[in-house]
Amino acid sequence: MSRRAAILELAVLGLLHDSPLHGYELRKRLNASLGAFRAFSYGSLYPCLKEMLTRGWIAHDGGGSASKRSRIVYRLTAEGKERLQDLLADSDPSAWEDENFGARFVFFAKTDAAVRLRILEGRRSRLEERLASVRASLARTRERLDSYTLALAQHGLESVEREVRWLNELIATERQSTTIVGQSQLRDEAAGPSPSLT
Amino acid sequence: MSRRAAILELAVLGLLHDSPLHGYELRKRLNASLGAFRAFSYGSLYPCLKEMLTRGWIAHDGGGSASKRSRIVYRLTAEGKERLQDLLADSDPSAWEDENFGARFVFFAKTDAAVRLRILEGRRSRLEERLASVRASLARTRERLDSYTLALAQHGLESVEREVRWLNELIATERQSTTIVGQSQLRDEAAGPSPSLT
DNA sequence: GTTAGCATGTAAGGAGTTACATGATTTT
DNA sequence: AAAATCATGTAACTCCTTACATGCTAAC
Numbered sequence: 001m002s003r004r005a006a007i008l009e010l011a012v013l014g015l016l017h018d019s020p021l022h023g024y025e026l027r028k029r030l031n032a033s034l035g036a037f038r039a040f041s042y043g044s045l046y047p048c049l050k051e052m053l054t055r056g057w058i059a060h061d062g063g064g065s066a067s068k069r070s071r072i073v074y075r076l077t078a079e080g081k082e083r084l085q086d087l088l089a090d091s092d093p094s095a096w097e098d099e100n101f102g103a104r105f106v107f108f109a110k111t112d113a114a115v116r117l118r119i120l121e122g123r124r125s126r127l128e129e130r131l132a133s134v135r136a137s138l139a140r141t142r143e144r145l146d147s148y149t150l151a152l153a154q155h156g157l158e159s160v161e162r163e164v165r166w167l168n169e170l171i172a173t174e175r176q177s178t179t180i181v182g183q184s185q186l187r188d189e190a191a192g193p194s195p196s197l198t
Numbered sequence: 199m200s201r202r203a204a205i206l207e208l209a210v211l212g213l214l215h216d217s218p219l220h221g222y223e224l225r226k227r228l229n230a231s232l233g234a235f236r237a238f239s240y241g242s243l244y245p246c247l248k249e250m251l252t253r254g255w256i257a258h259d260g261g262g263s264a265s266k267r268s269r270i271v272y273r274l275t276a277e278g279k280e281r282l283q284d285l286l287a288d289s290d291p292s293a294w295e296d297e298n299f300g301a302r303f304v305f306f307a308k309t310d311a312a313v314r315l316r317i318l319e320g321r322r323s324r325l326e327e328r329l330a331s332v333r334a335s336l337a338r339t340r341e342r343l344d345s346y347t348l349a350l351a352q353h354g355l356e357s358v359e360r361e362v363r364w365l366n367e368l369i370a371t372e373r374q375s376t377t378i379v380g381q382s383q384l385r386d387e388a389a390g391p392s393p394s395l396t
Numbered sequence: 397g398t399t400a401g402c403a404t405g406t407a408a409g410g411a412g413t414t415a416c417a418t419g420a421t422t423t424t
Numbered sequence: 425a426a427a428a429t430c431a432t433g434t435a436a437c438t439c440c441t442t443a444c445a446t447g448c449t450a451a452c
Contacts, residue, residue: 024431036354044412108346148306155364156234222403242440
């Protein structure tokens with residue numbers, strides 16, 4: 001049974017939400033979208049597709065008699081769409097970690113403003129916890145550290161601070177859109193709020 | 199047998215290079231040093247210690263008769279020190295990936311300038327490859343992407359660019375130290391070159 | 397004297413990769 | 425017609441976590 005890695009399942013559902021795809025192509029897009037934080041091999045993708053098929057999240061045209069074999073094109077079912085929303089909305093504490101947040105963010109345009117806001121805020125508070133704990137541990141051990149370890153810690157801190165500022169901008173933009181447009185903006189998904197990115 | 203994860207072995211050798219430690223304490227320091235990119239549980243640490251013991255990289259005082267049990271304090275052997283240098287110097291392509299680079303950088307002060315420089319340059323060229331491939335894929339697909347995916351890609355690119363600049367500074371500093379002091383600077387390890395970090 | 401934290405260890409299992417096996421289709 | 429690359433799939437193996445089992449030692 002093997003409780004499938006949420007991240008791979010999420011990514012497959014997200015990609016198939018746009019258009020039907022076969023495994024080989026799916027894997028290329030997977031590693032293009034998630035490329036920065038994660039890569040998957042066929043050895044994990046194909047078994048995952050198999051299981052998602054039995055669960056009913058996805059389907060393929062097995063209808064035709066002796067149709068062209070080779071490519072097996074999967075598409076999302078209605079249950080699969082629901083499942084995608086559930087996965088995106090799920091706020092298990094691990095959802096704020098680097099990889100899981102990244103995977104959710106990639107498919108942001110496929111969910112609604114309330115969920116987006118919750119994810120962004122969850123991520124931000126996760127990063128702020130991390131900042132606090134790193135700063136504390138740095139204050140405790142600063143004297144004992146060589147300059148390389150210090151330089152790494154410093155660079156790490158600044159990266160996290162940068163991400164927090166980025167999240168602040170995104171959150172501000174989301175709130176504006178929500179306030180002005182109200183609930184019914186679930187329709188203008190494809191465009192998104194276009195936050196400033198300088 | 200299980201070809202042990204280089205990263206855990208490296209970290210243990212690096213920590214014991216400073217002072218003898220027992221497993222429990224080792225794990226705390228491990229997750230403090232590597233904290234940002236990696237965490238280990240006892241379930242991987244203790245078996246690793248056991249194997250490193252049989253390989254002769256580390257040793258513990260089994261000499262005393264019925265000495266205080268409970269804590270088992272490990273120290274680095276001469277072979278262990280060599281092994282640490284080998285691991286730090288090893289330039290397997292995977293050595294430039296995030297986690298592996300981080301682990302090497304943490305123990306930079308424990309190796310010599312030539313190795314440091316090679317690692318920094320290896321990491322930089324790895325990042326430049328990544329930049330090139332992300333930029334290429336972005337150029338190809340820019341039109342098809344929603345603004346969220348674009349924002350994430352943009353933020354990711356800027357993070358990598360920032361790290362490249364950071365590496366450039368470190369490399370420049372290393373080169374200066376090497377040129378001025380020559381080979382014999384292996385002695386002033388503990389201090390390090392103190393690059394500017396603004 | 398009992399709770400909390402220190403300290404060591406192991407067995408089962410999860411999540412994924414590598415390497416292999418196989419065949420179709422396109423390119424040269 | 426050979427070589428490359430598209431396409432699917434599986435078995436073995438790696439690395440690590442979780443959960444458990446066990447006892448010591450300090451604090452209240």
